[in-house]
Amino acid sequence: MEDISVAIIGKPNVGKSTLFNKILSKNISLVDNIPGTTKDIIEQRIFYKNNSFLIFDTGGLKKKSKSKSEEQTYITKNTLQAIYKSNIVFFLVEANAGLTKADKQICRFILDKGKGLVFIINKIDLTENSREVVKEYFYSNVDLFDDALLHEPVSMNSVISGFPNKIFELALEIFRNSNKNINSKFLNIVIQNLVLKNRIPISNKYRPKIKFIKQVSTSPMIFKVFGSQLNKISHDYKRYLCKGILKKTNIKGVRVFLKFISAKNPYVAN
Numbered sequence: 589m590e591d592i593s594v595a596i597i598g599k600p601n602v603g604k605s606t607l608f609n610k611i612l613s614k615n616i617s618l619v620d621n622i623p624g625t626t627k628d629i630i631e632q633r634i635f636y637k638n639n640s641f642l643i644f645d646t647g648g649l650k651k652k653s654k655s656k657s658e659e660q661t662y663i664t665k666n667t668l669q670a671i672y673k674s675n676i677v678f679f680l681v682e683a684n685a686g687l688t689k690a691d692k693q694i695c696r697f698i699l700d701k702g703k704g705l706v707f708i709i710n711k712i713d714l715t716e717n718s719r720e721v722v723k724e725y726f727y728s729n730v731d732l733f734d735d736a737l738l739h740e741p742v743s744m745n746s747v748i749s750g751f752p753n754k755i756f757e758l759a760l761e762i763f764r765n766s767n768k769n770i771n772s773k774f775l776n777i778v779i780q781n782l783v784l785k786n787r788i789p790i791s792n793k794y795r796p797k798i799k800f801i802k803q804v805s806t807s808p809m810i811f812k813v814f815g816s817q818l819n820k821i822s823h824d825y826k827r828y829l830c831k832g833i834l835k836k837t838n839i840k841g842v843r844v845f846l847k848f849i850s851a852k853n854p855y856v857a858n
């Protein structure tokens with residue numbers, strides 16, 4: 589049986605190791621109130637509903653240092669390694685801390701690498717706001733990713749014991765979805781409807797034309813789109829197509845990737 593690999597990622601002290609221990613029902617990873625407690629990646633296997641999960645606890649994300657580019661400063665080598673090795677990332681934030689630019693960047697990075705994302709709000713016991721208000725705040729902020737649809741965040745108090753079923757249900761759903769083969773006929777109806785609803789803008793007197801779409805890979809989900817002058821389609825329009833496909837197929841927690849392939853047209857000057 590192949591493992592579903594899961595990396596627990598988040599800023600120092602958000603409760604990654606606490607969640608890791610809770611998942612394993614054992615105190616394996618050191619928990620402390622000092623940020624930077626976990627140094628190396630710790631990995632353990634668990635079984636949930638006949639699936640084997642390999643869980644990585646990570647040292648998390650470093651504070652910003654001014655010398656490097658922003659992405660580098662937040663994502664350390666260990667974290668990067670864990671993200672690359674994983675199918676799914678459990679991304680933790682603290683309820684009281686708010687969603688920072690760094691959090692958003694890392695979520696974006698995770699999705700861009702084709703990984704599934706489960707967004708978890710921890711230390712919900714420390715906030716005065718209701719769960720709903722906190723969830724709504726984070727949800728409306730992470731929903732900015734318009735080429736990926738996220739699930740509603742899971743809110744939790746990770747120091748309360750008990751296996752976090754909800755998180756694993758989401759992980760399973762995301763994993764299954766990212767391994768789905770979408771019916772070609774359906775996919776083509778979806779994309780033609782998207783184009784009908786919102787026409788591709790004209791570029792250089794020519795309107796790019798989409799003729800056909802087909803899925804070429806699962807996990808990550810990659811689709812090839814065939815047509816003419818497709819290199820003229822704007823970034824925004826590509827995002828519109830991605831989001832439309834995700835909505836119609838009801839896939840959340842992962843990105844889809846579109847590759848545009850234009851037929852050579854001898855009548856159009858370059």
Ligand SMILES: Nc1nc2c(ncn2[C@@H]2O[C@H](COP(=O)(O)OP(=O)(O)OP(=O)(O)O)[C@@H](O)[C@H]2O)c(=O)[nH]1
Pocket residue numbers: 598599600601602603604605606607618619620621622623624625626627646647648649710711712713714744745746747748
């Ligand atoms: N009140 C409250 N405290 C929590 C919760 N989850 C974790 N903590 C506490 O937060 C502190 C940090 O927890 P860790 O699990 O060590 O955090 P971490 O993200 O692994 O930290 P690093 O390894 O340093 O990156 C500990 O004192 C935990 O007991 C929670 O849901 N509520």
Ligand SMILES: [Mg+2]
Pocket residue numbers: 604605606617618619625626646647
């Ligand atoms: Mg830790």
